Amino acid sequence: MSMSALRRGRKAVVALTTALAVTLVSCSAGEEGAGMGEQQGTPPSTDFFGYQTNSRLVTTNAGTAFGAATNAELLASRLYPAAFVPGPGGQLIPNSDLVTTQEITEPSPDAPRKILYTISDQARFSDGEDVTCEDFLLAYKAGKMRELFGSQKPLANEISNLQCAAGFKQFVVTFNPGQGERWRYLFGPGTVMPSHAIAQKAGLTQEELVGALYAEDPYQLQEVARLWRYGFSVTEFDPDLQLSYGPFVIDRVGPDGEVILKANEDYFGDAPALEQLVVWPRSADTQRLVEDGALQVLDSSTANPTWYDRDSETNPFTLQSQPGDLTDTLVLSGYGLFSQQWARQAFAACVDQGRLAQVSSEKSGTEVAPAYVHVLRHSDPLIPRLDPVTNPHKKTDMELAGQLAGQTIRIGYLGPDERLAAMVQAIKESCEAAGVTVEDVAAEHMSQIHLEIDPETGLPTIDAFLGPVDPMYEYGGPEALIQNVSALRVAEEKLWEDLYDIPVSAQPRTFILDRSVENVVPYTGLSGIGWNMDRWNINEELAGQVTATSEETSEQ
Template sequence: MKFARSRSVGALIATAFLLASCSEAGEEPTSHQTSHFGYAVNSSLSTANAASLKGVATEAGLLAARLYPAVYVQGPSGQMIPNTDLASAQVLPGINRQVIYTINAEAKYSDGQPVVCDDFLLSATAAQMPGTFNSAVPLTSQIERVDCVSGSKTATVVFKEDQGERWRYLFDQGTVLPAHAIAAEAGLALEELNTALHNKDAATLEPVARIWNEGFQLENFNPALQVSSGPYKIESVGEFGEVKLIRNEFYSGDQAVEEEVTMWPKGSDLNAIATAGNLQIADVGAWENEAWVNRDDPMSPYDIKEEVGVLTEQLTLGSAGVFYSPEARQAFAACVDQQAVAAASSRVSGIEVPAVAVHSVRHQNPVVQQLGDLPAQHLAVDTNAASALAGQTIRIGYDGPDERKAAMVEAIRVSCEPAGITVVDASAGEVSLSDLSRTIVSEWGYEQYAEGTLDAVLRAVDPNREYGSANSLGSDPEATRKTEEELWTEVPSIPLAAQPRVFVIDRTVGNVVVNTDLSGIGWNMDRWSRSED
């Protein structure tokens, strides 16, 4: 439904723009006259909460990166850039690593309220209580506690013994949300929320968790709740899912160059939007499918950048239902042909991407070449081993519609069919990891089961952030191999292939720097600058 409506809005915008242009002193509209700065992403733009189960399944970081910036921003070369506009970090070594976060004295939200340690405490605690909050930030399992006096500008994170090597990947884009606004929505004072978070008081936190999880979804945009700490804030969400961003005048860093940016979700009629002059940057699945992009047209205003991305596309498997046991997950992994899946992705995108058989490090990390035959073992198809799952049906979903991902699922269907396993493409638009059949472990260690509509979700992940068991920076072959062996035994997910990325960039826009990370090309959106001609 969203796809059809989005196509309609593009036509409406084009028509309205052309009529307005013609009415001005009888002037003829030009093909590149612009009224809105448009940025299209290959995401449904469902939520600004990148730590929620919906956020991680729909790449919410593409939107959230400039609303709720990370403590460390990952640059286009993989460098971790300290974001001192938000906070600075000091590491105290020891058996229990400690990281002291000193929040910028000037850091405020777009409602004028200060960024405080309660925001960091909420971020960590919400992630450590996935059953209550429906969250997914695996690295927080390495945290022992967060020390925070309510309202303070200092938060100290204490890690479990010999843990926390990947601490720079914590407090990532879209995960440090406004605790004061959430508390107010729940009818709590900030100090009361702080106490409940420290105590992990599930009863008190239940309404907080509901607001944290659902309140940042954009279908019911609440401006009092979704206040921003970044250079942009959301002004409005359009009828067809477009998100209008405007400058956050309270931002502690340099003000954004462009006063406003409209982000368009996947399924929008980009041809109509571009024809109206309202599309400057696009992150698309394949440029050949876009009628508005013609690489051979000398008058085209666009450059095309094709990249083998740093993210890994994987199947995140359910932990209940057909995939309750590790043996069942191992059997399914045995029939998945990553080479065929990568070939299908490459064919549709036009970018040759490699198959991937490692979980915990990025596919281009040199350590992969030092893991011996381990990756090759898990690239091979073993129909006999997979036949242990014969007779089962596996439902795979993804953030759709997506022709490339549909082709990837079809490749999995073909390779698993000889083992007697039926693979079904169950994509139906927006997706969430909450759609999976899951085993939820309570704070007291009890298992609960949630019956879902899916058995696996196809999504892009950053291996540096994805696994709580990973405790090296990917430079230690022995530690990496040990982690990989554990993950291939447990099989919470099946790595498939590198993510292809296609960016279409208007030549009149400066300071655009391609980035294939979770925040995408919009990682420095506030520095984009459009020339007048």
């Protein structure tokens, strides 16, 4: 069954389910509906398989602070796959289509951890150029030089050296003594970008790029950093820069911010089951897209969308809600008011995680629990073993919080977002009892970079940023293994003592899936449900049954 036939069936289903008339759309560009304003000669985005994310589609570089804030991995994970990719159960699996790894030293106090990376001979970008060690060197240096690159790659700070010669397919990463246990999370989804394309646009050879990166010279790297930070914008799509080494490559960007992907012909691994796939942003009109039969997979902000009737016999979708792997977290600035440890601890004392989890649950329609642990995902079975460290932080202390009386705390998040807004309001109400004022300063371009000093004021733009993080990528520390419980307790105690981050609660997730779609495996980590989107496919027999059912119901 073709996508157009499937769409006809879906339109009939949704018309019956929602009892809404489908309005005829004018042919004029000024009256076009969602996804219909395509350039002349190209089919509308609604003609293809559709996946709507619960985020804005702003950049494909997840290593930038703004990419992290917008969860760019949802789009970028199959453009720039990680060195280790999530399996069906969330476990990490080596991505041998890209790189293989080998620990070449047994870590000890006198011998830091060293990892040998060997890039596949077949790993190449969609312009035919090889993936080489410069791509990983750039990822590391961008993470280390956070202020220049506007990056958010905390684990890069655990690296002491990355040995790379221009054009080579091997490199060695050496970690600082006692660090690097979470090295498999280092080169995550959407963080290894095409260095050759960046160098070319910056007017550098690969050798010159490598030299500039090792020198860490801000003057030499100024244009490289600008391109790395802003060049992978979705709204200003540059096909010469936004190459891919994954199964998909960006074909074009539609008028409503949707990103049309196509199979990457230079990808050595298995070709995608779908030749084209459209990724829609959160801002797209979901109901209209559903009515047009243009959505098959949805990552929804609520478990109770107004357009969804789960009891309808002709409903083609299933809905699944669950607490996600990510932890909603308050990340605090190290400058301004929160440059002092006592101030950070006082603020944490009026943050009521239990109440915030309740508010998040009410707004999302998905029950989530409070979180008190930094170093582990909130669902990790080892969590109870860290209770001796976290129990003292499971209640508010208004006397301690009162040390901040008269102060104003500015909390930013990527807005607009009703759930996060309600959580900030709950923090405001809780901290008011201690005489602390909390101000909601959400913005469309908010990220953790605003926790840094603003050169014009000498102060951070915000004092705290609220958003989801994956503890395994955000914090260094021991692996999540039973034999490491003592070390995990030490690491957790240190994080609560320094307190640059306050874990809040599990992130709620809801997925809505067309029953005729095969191989969709819900995953709530950074890559989201699209972690294996290259394997998604339409079961034509099931699609035909749904279409036939809708047509029979329509005739009655």
